[in-house]
Amino acid sequence: MTGLFPCRLLLWELPPGCRASPRRVLERLPAGKAQAVAALRRREDALCAAAAYALLERALGRLEDPPSLADLHWDALGRPFFPARPELFVSLSHSRRGAACALAPCPVGVDTEETDQPLEDWRELAREAGFSGVSSREGFLALWTMWESFFKQAGGRCARPRPLRARPWGEGFRLEGEGLPPALFLLFPSPARLTALCLPPGASRPLFETIKEELFCL
Numbered sequence: 001m002t003g004l005f006p007c008r009l010l011l012w013e014l015p016p017g018c019r020a021s022p023r024r025v026l027e028r029l030p031a032g033k034a035q036a037v038a039a040l041r042r043r044e045d046a047l048c049a050a051a052a053y054a055l056l057e058r059a060l061g062r063l064e065d066p067p068s069l070a071d072l073h074w075d076a077l078g079r080p081f082f083p084a085r086p087e088l089f090v091s092l093s094h095s096r097r098g099a100a101c102a103l104a105p106c107p108v109g110v111d112t113e114e115t116d117q118p119l120e121d122w123r124e125l126a127r128e129a130g131f132s133g134v135s136s137r138e139g140f141l142a143l144w145t146m147w148e149s150f151f152k153q154a155g156g157r158c159a160r161p162r163p164l165r166a167r168p169w170g171e172g173f174r175l176e177g178e179g180l181p182p183a184l185f186l187l188f189p190s191p192a193r194l195t196a197l198c199l200p201p202g203a204s205r206p207l208f209e210t211i212k213e214e215l216f217c218l
Contacts, residue, residue: 004087004105005062005063005105006204006206006207007102007103007104007105007106007108007199007203007204007206007207008059008062008101008102008103008104008206008207008208008209009100009101009102009110009188009195009197009206009207009208009209010055010058010059010100010101010102010208010209010210010211011055011098011099011100011112011188011190011193011195011208011209011210011211012051012054012055012098012099012100012210012211012215013097013098013190013192013193013210014044014047014048014051014097014098014099018047020047020214020215020216021216022037022038022046022047022050022051022054022216023216024216025050025051025053025054025057025069025215025216026038026050028053028057028068028069028070029053029069029070029072030069030070030072030073033072033074037049037050037053042096044096044097045094045096048094048095048096048097048098048099049094049099050216051094051098051099051215051216052092052093052094052099052100052101053069053092054099054215054216055092055099055100055101055211055215056069056080056090056092056101056103057069058101058211059101059103060103067082067084067085067088071083071084071085075155077155077156079091079152079155080092087105088103088105089102089103089104089105089106089107089108090102090103090108091108091109091110091149091152091153092110093110093111093112093148093152093195094112095112095113095114095193096114096117097114097192097193098112098114098192098193099112100112100195102197102206104199104203104206106199106200106203107153107154107155107199107200108153108197108198108199109148109149109150109151109152109153109154109197109198110149110152110195110196110197110198111145111146111148111149111152111195111196112145112193112194112195112196113141113144113145113148113193113194113195114192114193115138115141115189115191115192115193115194116192117141119137119140119141122134122137122140122141125140126140126143129144129160129164130160130161130162130163130164131143131144131163131164131165132163132164132165133165133166141194142166142187142194142196143164143165143166143175145187145194145195145196146166146173146175146185146187146196146198147160147164147175148196149185149196149197149198150175150180150183150185150198152198153183153198153199154181154183158179158180158181159179160177161177161178161179161180162177163177164176164177164180165177166185169184169185170184171184171186171205172184172185172186172187173185173186173187182201183198183199183200183201184198184199184200184201184202184203185197185198185199186199186205186206188208190210
């Protein structure tokens with residue numbers, strides 16, 4: 001699948017002891033969304049939520065005639081989009097200590113999760129979720145992250161089938177379950193987190209980068 005521009009995936013991890021302020025990023029968002037981010041209870045959550053928008057701004061900056069963060073709208077499911085630029089598809093994710101942004105010329109979904117989160121009862125969680133073929137904590141987290149990225153890409157229009165299983169497919173994976181449309185899943189692991197990207201079948205592999213420099217001086 002080709003598009004007017006390549007899909008981009010940008011990741012960022014919250015530096016230990018980060019004292020930066022997301023104020024300048026929030027000033028470029030619509031007022032309602034900026035207030036919602038600033039009101040998050042944990043300071044780290046607000047930083048990571050703001051970081052997702054800072055990553056989006058960086059990805060947009062690589063386009064010709066890019067829209068601004070002020071042009072963002074959100075649909076009934078909370079997914080960001082640009083009404084005047086229907087060829088742009090956006091997905092954002094943040095966790096306790098990081099953020100992810102995907103910008104693509106096709107429907108896209110991204111989810112990022114910490115790998116050290118407590119999952120001692122992952123077997124019971126897998127059973128309750130209807131996950132099949134999961135034999136490790138890492139396998140459970142991978143399947144969960146892929147499903148979350150699919151849910152975003154599909155716009156919440158598909159209930160999670162039971163059973164749900166992941167199979168290798170091309171460069172990545174596919175999810176198998178009754179009623180699921182085909183989709184390509186790519187995993188991007190790091191020591192601290194696991195990120196899953198969901199794309200339509202045939203999509204080109206995205207351009208991927210981890211942002212390590214300061215995000216909040218934009």
